[in-house]
Amino acid sequence: MSPHEIWTLLTAVREQAPLIHNITNFVVMNNTANALLAIGASPAMIHATDEVEDFVAVSQALVINIGTLYSEQVAACKLAAAQAKAVGVPWVLDPVGVGATPYRRTVASALLRMGPAVIRGNGSEILTLLSSPRLEQGVSAGEGRGVDSLHGSEAALDGARRLAQDRGAVVAVTGAVDYVTDGERVAEIHNGHPLMARVTGLGCSATAVIGAFLAVESDAFIATVTALAVFGVAGEVAAGWAAGPGSLQVALLDVLYTLDEPTLQAKLRVAV
């Protein structure tokens, strides 16, 4: 994948402004909506069981994030995922903190069976997802620590490849290096910056940005690599401007909005 291909897809998002339906957690709703707006997409955060099916049907992609679960939202996630399958809208699963409690494992297991096009998590989250059917019984192999990972992304790469094969999905493991695989192809993205881990929910924003690219690119592997590359470059540039995690969060939105082709070309470190 050349920098020019990545730039072309970013331009497509900016021109088409795809409508992205998010059912996400309360911690990151504002930043996720702003990241999608900054990149050129049109976000909507809609989670009532009374309306998610109607809204999925008019969206170009769906993003489901289990960060702050509760019973009505879980019901909404299932309705939305089923509708996405029915109407052919691609959807992304972010299994935040899936190893933290049996409840999360049960919910994630149910969603996993509903056919996400892409799954994005940190090393521990991906390894936890891999361990079904034990997952379905509330037991898991790769537990994290709360919502943080105890496993580097590299340690989860083999697991990610197997998960992709098992589920027929693209799997992204993010960390110091981001890996994306569809079970055969593997891409490595060496962009990003360590300070990004000190801002809450940037992984959630990255997942939402994957949704934006899925809306303009039917090859989910290419869409995911592009999203993580753009997000990583933007984070890296923003970290260069920032005095700490507060200003990084702000600068990231500015950079996603202003990112130009020369900067992208100069910074990209992606290998397939």
Next chain:
Amino acid sequence: MSPHEIWTLLTAVREQAPLIHNITNFVVMNNTANALLAIGASPAMIHATDEVEDFVAVSQALVINIGTLYSEQVAACKLAAAQAKAVGVPWVLDPVGVGATPYRRTVASALLRMGPAVIRGNGSEILTLLSSPRLEQGVSAGEGRGVDSLHGSEAALDGARRLAQDRGAVVAVTGAVDYVTDGERVAEIHNGHPLMARVTGLGCSATAVIGAFLAVESDAFIATVTALAVFGVAGEVAAGWAAGPGSLQVALLDVLYTLDEPTLQAKLRVAV
């Protein structure tokens, strides 16, 4: 309306610090509270059915925003609106994305019948509201695209005037130009900046700021024009400082807090 009148009302908000009760969406709660604090009001975000009636009774204005609906919140909105009517507290309705789903149209239709003093929306939202009783059956004329408008504010001006007459309310249509009407008077506000549309929920913050001015000015038309003028000027000044949508969101709060009379006078472009 002279710049001095607008300045006088802003000073009244800063001196009286009116208590504004918000039942709003999860995307904008933080920014809405911060916009109200920056302008000098005292915000509270309270949405439990067990307490909204008690809280409305001690508030100076109520703001209802349907951005992220769910069943318990809808119940709370209705209790709060009824109580506001009963105790004479003015309230503002923000029908976010009302055209997006039948559920939203049904909820907005019910709230519309409960006597808001002011309704603020984008062009598509206002046109959708106009189409009751078809609205009440989940059918609408002016559907938007998700939460975004497909109609410029000018295209909705005639509809806004009719909606104002039908409902006995002040109607504000915001966009490149903001229009405010009570069915007879019409004001145009040419402040604001296009980058504001790339920050999530600034319309929601504008609605909340209308609530703050309603608390200090009994003529809802004047209160609404003042609120949108102050918010537009602040957004315009902030956009001049900002490197993108992230820093605009931050700078807007700084400017709402520091706005002085000379800046307001120099920038205001309001015509009645």
Next chain:
Amino acid sequence: MSPHEIWTLLTAVREQAPLIHNITNFVVMNNTANALLAIGASPAMIHATDEVEDFVAVSQALVINIGTLYSEQVAACKLAAAQAKAVGVPWVLDPVGVGATPYRRTVASALLRMGPAVIRGNGSEILTLLSSPRLEQGVSAGEGRGVDSLHGSEAALDGARRLAQDRGAVVAVTGAVDYVTDGERVAEIHNGHPLMARVTGLGCSATAVIGAFLAVESDAFIATVTALAVFGVAGEVAAGWAAGPGSLQVALLDVLYTLDEPTLQAKLRVAV
């Protein structure tokens, strides 16, 4: 307490990255998580009744904040507080706006009986809590105005001492001066900046930071004084950088992350 002791505890948080379980309000979730990350802790915002007990059991401290109550969250707070007691995890109560409605007083009264290690509020909140058993009947002495205090922190100091003795807890009253007492010892913290009151939920972030220090220091009085001192110094430094409340919110996170021992020593104004 010497600046060096305070610095040592801050270093312990940064090194141990304690897992802090927050059940908090929707207004401040993002900023609270970011404040905890900035200071070096590992936050999780988890409020489903299906999982709070499991998560408390793996956490180092629990923070309960009643800012945006609703029925399921109240149930989660009670389950979590009971589990915290059962497994020996210290927990902090933030009774946001407890005087505002009978519902809040009833919920806070129930939580108060469940053994918080620390209670942090403004003057009006602390005086309201003091007035049980009348509190339990929805009647209170020291009502605030919405979520704002009508009482200076100094006016609530005697009440705080009695509340600490009655409940066997550390009580912190924050305001222009912060007071911390365990019923016998009293500390005064003269850090902070008036602009902090114009940013929503900084009191909530301070409460969460108390949770982080409770996780590394078993004397709850020392943990609380340290937390408020560090937070106050950071707020003061950040206010020096800020052009208004928007940039203060951002700068505070940067300063919490970058705070060094010389700055802490130069700024601290703590007396026990």
